[in-house]
Each structure stands twice: as C-alpha cells, then as structure tokens.
Amino acid sequence: EKWAATQPKHPPTRLALQHFDSSYGAQLGPLWPSVRVALLSERKYGALLNSFSHDLVLEDLQVQGCRDFISHQDRLVFGAEEGSCEVSMTSLEFLSQQQYPPQLSPHLKCFVFPRGDVTRFKPARPDRYGLLGYYLMDAASILPCLALDVQKGHTVLDLCAAPGGKTLALLQTQLIRYLCINDSSMSRTSRLRKVLHSYVPKQFLTDENLRITSFDGTMWGEMERETFDRVLVDVPCTTDRHSLTEDDNNIFSKSRTGERRRLPQLQLELLLAGIAAARPGGEIVYSTCTLSQNQNLSVVEQAVHFAQEKHGIQLQVVSLKPLVQKFRNTFHFAPELHLGEMVIPHLAANFGPIYLCKLKRLP
Amino acid sequence: MNTEISFCALHDVQRTKRLSLSSLLEMGFTDSQARHICDSVFEIKKESSVKRVLSTLTVLFVLGLNPTSVQKMLDICPDLYIVKETLLQQRIDHLRKLGLVEGSLQRMVVHYPKILTVPVKSVKNVVQFLREKCLFTTQQVTDILRDTPAVVLEDLLQLEYKFQYVYFRMGVKQAEMVKFRLFRFTLDDVRCRHTFLERRGLYQTPDKKGQTTIINPKLGDILNVDQDTFVSSVARASAEEYDIFQKLLARECKEEELLQGRVEAY
Ligand SMILES: C[S@@+](CC[C@H](N)C(=O)[O-])C[C@H]1O[C@@H](n2cnc3c(N)ncnc32)[C@H](O)[C@@H]1O
Numbered sequence: 001e002k003w004a005a006t007q008p009k010h011p012p013t014r015l016a017l018q019h020f021d022s023s024y025g026a027q028l029g030p031l032w033p034s035v036r037v038a039l040l041s042e043r044k045y046g047a048l049l050n051s052f053s054h055d056l057v058l059e060d061l062q063v064q065g066c067r068d069f070i071s072h073q074d075r076l077v078f079g080a081e082e083g084s085c086e087v088s089m090t091s092l093e094f095l096s097q098q099q100y101p102p103q104l105s106p107h108l109k110c111f112v113f114p115r116g117d118v119t120r121f122k123p124a125r126p127d128r129y130g131l132l133g134y135y136l137m138d139a140a141s142i143l144p145c146l147a148l149d150v151q152k153g154h155t156v157l158d159l160c161a162a163p164g165g166k167t168l169a170l171l172q173t174q175l176i177r178y179l180c181i182n183d184s185s186m187s188r189t190s191r192l193r194k195v196l197h198s199y200v201p202k203q204f205l206t207d208e209n210l211r212i213t214s215f216d217g218t219m220w221g222e223m224e225r226e227t228f229d230r231v232l233v234d235v236p237c238t239t240d241r242h243s244l245t246e247d248d249n250n251i252f253s254k255s256r257t258g259e260r261r262r263l264p265q266l267q268l269e270l271l272l273a274g275i276a277a278a279r280p281g282g283e284i285v286y287s288t289c290t291l292s293q294n295q296n297l298s299v300v301e302q303a304v305h306f307a308q309e310k311h312g313i314q315l316q317v318v319s320l321k322p323l324v325q326k327f328r329n330t331f332h333f334a335p336e337l338h339l340g341e342m343v344i345p346h347l348a349a350n351f352g353p354i355y356l357c358k359l360k361r362l363p
Numbered sequence: 364m365n366t367e368i369s370f371c372a373l374h375d376v377q378r379t380k381r382l383s384l385s386s387l388l389e390m391g392f393t394d395s396q397a398r399h400i401c402d403s404v405f406e407i408k409k410e411s412s413v414k415r416v417l418s419t420l421t422v423l424f425v426l427g428l429n430p431t432s433v434q435k436m437l438d439i440c441p442d443l444y445i446v447k448e449t450l451l452q453q454r455i456d457h458l459r460k461l462g463l464v465e466g467s468l469q470r471m472v473v474h475y476p477k478i479l480t481v482p483v484k485s486v487k488n489v490v491q492f493l494r495e496k497c498l499f500t501t502q503q504v505t506d507i508l509r510d511t512p513a514v515v516l517e518d519l520l521q522l523e524y525k526f527q528y529v530y531f532r533m534g535v536k537q538a539e540m541v542k543f544r545l546f547r548f549t550l551d552d553v554r555c556r557h558t559f560l561e562r563r564g565l566y567q568t569p570d571k572k573g574q575t576t577i578i579n580p581k582l583g584d585i586l587n588v589d590q591d592t593f594v595s596s597v598a599r600a601s602a603e604e605y606d607i608f609q610k611l612l613a614r615e616c617k618e619e620e621l622l623q624g625r626v627e628a629y
Contacts, residue, residue: 021564033563034600040562041611116603118610347604347611 012250016243019252024291028334031344035291038345039244039353046139046351047121048165049109050132050199051172055125057133061111065119068109069139069330070146104146105173112139112330116348132198137165140331140343140354144234144287145169147320147358153177154229159217159274162188164195166234171200179210180228182217189214218269221276229282233274235267237288237295240353241345264294271303275313281363283318286340287356296355297339304359314362390420392430400434403441418448426455427469436476443476450482457483461490462505475512489515489522497526503541511546525550533557534569535582543583554616556585559598559608 020039025032047066049058058068111134113119124132145166150156155178161167162183170176183189189212196205215223217233238260243252251260271286278284286303288295300317307313320341324333332349334342340357387397404416423433437443443451458468458478472479478486493499493507493514507514514522529535529545540546545553560566560580567575580597588597594605 025564033565034604036564037559037562037600037604037608041608042615116607118607118614347607 010254011247012253013244013247015254016238016240016250016252020240020244020291023293027291027293028344031334034346035344035353038347038350039241041347041350042118043241043345044112044118044139044350045121045136046142047111047124047134047136048142048169048172049111049134050124050168051107051109051174052199052201052204053127053131053133054129055127055133057124058109061134064113065117066111066113066121069112069327070104070108070110070142071106105150105175107174108142108145108169108172110139110142110169112351115329126198129201130198131201135165135168135195135199138289138351138354140351141165141289142169143323143327143331143341143343143354144232144285144356145173147323147356148230148232148285149283150175150230155227156180156230156232157220157224157228157274157277158182158232158234159220159270159277160184160234160236161232162192164192166232167192168195168199170232171196171204176209178208181210181212182215182220184214184216186214218266218273220273225276226279228278231274231278231282231284232287233271233284234287235270235295235299237263237267237290238292240290240292264299267295267299268302268306271299272306272311275303275307275315275359275361276311278361280361282361284359284361285356286359287354289352289354291342291344291353291355296342296357297337300339300357300359315359316362318358318360320356320358386417387420390424390430392434396430396434400437403437404444406441415447416444419443419446419451422448422451422455426472427465428473432469432473436473440476440480442480446480451479453483454479454481454486457486458508461486461508462501463509467509471509471512478512478515481515486515488519489517492519492522496523497530497537499537499541503537506541507546510541510544514546517546521550522546525553528554528557529582532568533566533582534573534575534579539582543581543586545582545586548586551613551616553586555609555612556593556598558612559600559605560585563598563600565598 017040020036021032024035028035046069047061049061049068121134121136124134124136126132148156148170150170150173152175154176156170156176157180158167158170159182161181162185164181167179167181170179181189181192183192193212238251243250247253250256251263267288271284274284274286286300290296304315304317307315317339324341330349331343331351332346334344340355342356343352343354345352384394384397384401387400388394392400400416420433423436428436455468455472458471463471490504490508493504494501499507525545526540528550529540530537535545557566561568565577566579567577569575569579584597585593590605591602594600594602598605
C-alpha cells in the first residue's frame, strides 16, 4: 500500500509544520500559503564564486545560463520604476550617504539561475591546486555579508560561523585585515576548517590573517570588548526549511523542545555579545534563517534595549532599504517589517528565509 | 477515384456480400461516406479485413448506430475494420452484461470506439480489479465504464496507484471518485493539483475518523475545472507559481521513482 505507508505519528517535520501554520499563518496572513508551498518544495541555490580558483568557472556558469546577481542589475525593470533613485548618483555621493548600498567588492560574485528556472548546479570541481570553483549556498545568505559592508583593512568577527558559507563570502571580498571565526561546536568548526582549505589558498589562511576558535559566543563580550569594525551574528535558529524537510537532527523533535524554547534567549545573548565586541562606530549584522518574529525582530528589539540599559551602549538601526531596492528582482522581501529585512521564499525565487538587521554602535 | 470496385470486388467471398460502393450505399451511407470507407479499407490492404468489413458494419448497425456515427467510429479507430464479427458481438454483449443500458452503450462506443477492440478478458480483468481491489459497487463500475471507458486500457498498476493515492492521501471515497470522474485524469494531474493545494495548506489528509482541521475542497472543485480556474480560485495562487510547481513536482516524482526502483532492485 504505497500511500498508506506507516509514518511515525508525530515526526518532527510534521510538528514543525503545525507550529509554522499557526505562527506564520497569523504573522504573514495571505502570504503564508505561497511561502509554505515554497518551503515545502525544492529550494534554489546560489553558487558563490571562488575568486581564488584558477579555472574559468565564471565563463562556465555563464554558459549554463546563470548570472551573478550581485553585479547584475536589471536595468529594464529598474528604469520602468518611477522615482527610482538608482541612476543619477555620483560615486562621491554614493560613499557619503551612510544608508546607501555598500560598495561591493568586485571579487564577490554569486550566480543564480533566473527567476522561475529550476536548473540545478552541478557539484563544484577542484582546479589543479585542489581549490573548488564555487560554494553552493542559499543565495539570500549573501545578503547579511553584503549588509555588513566590509571595508579595506577591517577587523571582522564571525561569531557563529560554521559551516562557513558566510565566512567564505567575507573572505572573497579580500578586504579584511583580520578575521575571527568562531563557532561553539567543535565538530562544526572542524568542518569549517575543511571548507576553508578547499576554497582559500594557504597564504590567506595564516595566523596573521585569521583565527578560528570554538568558544561559546555568548561569552565574547567578556573576552574581547570594543574590538571589531564589523561583527556578524548569524545565530542558531529553528532553521525553518531544514525543520520541514529533515527528521534527523530536527529542533522540533520532542527531545529538543527545551533547547528550542531557549533559542530566543540564546540569540539575544549572542547578539549582545556581538554588540559588545564591536568597537564604537562599528557595525553589527544580526541574521537568522527563520521567519519567526520571536527569533528576529523581538530579539533585536530586546538587544537594543538591553545594550542601552545594562551596558550603556547606544545603537542605531541602519536601514537596509537600499539593499532591498537593489536586489528585489532576485529575492522576495517581506513587506512592511518595522525592523530589519526578510527574504521570504517564493516558488519563482525559492531562496530564504533569511532575516537580517543591521545595527551601528554610536561612537 | 476509381479504387472501389476494382479492389473491393477482387476479393469477393461467397459467404459475404461483396464490399462495393453500392453495398455501402444500400446500407445507408452517403456517396462520400461510402467512398471514404472503401478508401480506408484499401489502405489497410489486408485481405481478411476486406472480407470482414461488411459483417462488422452490420453488427454496428444492428446495435442501432446510424451511418454517420459508424463512419465517425471507423475514422477514430480504423482497427475496427479488422475485428471479427463474432468477437465484436461478444464484446458488445459483454458490455450489456456489465450493465450498460441501451442509449449509454451506444453513446459510449461512438465516443470511444476503441473499447470494441479490447478483448472481453481484458475488460473482465479491469472490472474485477475495480470491484475487488478498489471496492467499487457493481453500479459504480458500470458508471465508471460509461463515463471513462478508457480505463479498460490502463495499466492496472497505474490504476491502483491512482486509486490508492486518492483514497488514502486525499481521503476521498469511491462514490465521489465516480461522481467526479476521477479516472478521466492522469495520476500526474491529480497528484500535481492535490500536492499544490496540500503544500499551500489548503488540503489535509483526513485522520482515521475522517476529520480535518480545515475544510478540504471537493474532488470536483479540484479536477473538474480548467487550470486557470483551479490556480486562481481554488489554490489562490499565481500562474507563475503553478507553472514552476509542476516542473518541480515532476522532477521530484521522477527521482522518487528512481530511488524506489533502486530499493526494490535489492
Ligand atoms: C545558522 S548556523 C551559522 C551558519 C554560518 N554562519 C554559515 O553561513 O555557514 C548557527 C551556528 O551557531 C553555532 N552556535 C550555537 N550556539 C552557539 C554559541 N553559544 N556560540 C557560538 N556559536 C554557536 C552552531 O554550532 C551553528 O553552527
């Protein structure tokens, strides 16, 4: 009996779905069905180009019909939009305007197949030095790295870094003077190490360039305060897509209920630690891959409040509207979020969910 | 056009009337219909068929079909030309025995003449399958045959998948399946529409007591509407979404089958 196959009565994936139906149904309203079907169907990937690879990967990808969404701008669509401020800015104005999309490193490229195209990427191949041509990841995961707006000579902390997709994107910019890579999980940090070694030449992985640690990130503020120009806080979360598709290691399994309930608290502590680690004037990006308000906006709100109350740290929320404007042809963004931005999955552009919010420490 | 007599008359057999334009005209075909039939028989170029044509036609006339209907049937299904009279009669009798009453029987064979090329044994197999494996009542089986005669040619394994999918995954009972003519649709179509609704949160498999926490759309609302209506009114989605979903689901199913094939091969 093919369709009556016995399933455990409450598999974690099922529990996750029930949970999402009630919380996201209310949160997203009429958008939820469209997000739901996308979450339950095959996701799309982006190919983060490895600028250290010696193969002609870029050409190869272009031939397959995908394009780098970071440099690519659909002029037609932008032009058609009335009042779009995209065109007439000189590069000086560009830099002076705090809120304007970060100047992107020319080395950072992420290829995606066009809207509606469901072609898959082939696995990346090693070049003659053993370096892989690209890293497959959710293309929307690049956004927190872009939002971080790394400039030449910066010191950067990647607080929850494993398995290393965003770390790799940050390294691709070739702008960072010193990168601290941390993840509390030993096994995941060793995986991250392997990832780095299959993408980045040894001379970029020296003690002068970077440090890899396995600390509990919530303690960072006590170890290294006011140090980094940029801090990425990409916290553990309910990983909505994973929770809906994989029963193994699922945060909605009964045995992990406590851990799941404690997530917002852990996220808050991690973000506060990240804030403490940033130097005055430095910038922090908080990101998750969940749609959950409790793990996104609420955490940021509380962190901003706590930082002020408990540590006397003044924070300013930096608008990511320009980023949204620039990439709204590649991703679907949630409308009307009062804090941060969120990529919501859609069948035609099945990336995300990714939530990101940027904070700046006032000097 | 002078194909007629020269060819047809060559193969005259004592027992049968010769197939000629005049014999066809006598049976009530118009001039052009008669020529058309002669041409078709000529194309088949099988002696035996030529011999049989008139008796075959006679059986159809005895069934009460008019020349226009008969010609239409032969056009859709030229294989009918070569079915033996006795077999044809057996098949018709069998359909009557299955409960197809006068009127529906005729409509069915005109609409789907191919059914008369299917051996009684095959029809019996399908009927038995529908009764025993799917627990349709005798009357329901008759209705299925009448509305969807093509089931008799479907692969039984496919048919079983389709039934089980709709019964178990969608929680739809036999009566509804018959009422909304499930068997007119391919498993792929049914599965695609249902899965789309299910993933959008608009369809739930009923529990053991037949209960759901949402109200499922009726099978008829899912199947008996064109795609645009289904997408916009039932699924409340965009055409773009459904278009992509179809591609994705087709790939998912194919890969699942491959995987299953591999497992079964062990
Ligand atoms: C969403 S993942 C990070 C993904 C990664 N940034 C990337 O782009 O590949 C969250 C990570 O946080 C780590 N983590 C969980 N608790 C932590 C803690 N207290 N301190 C530091 N890292 C932690 C987990 O091991 C997990 O690897």
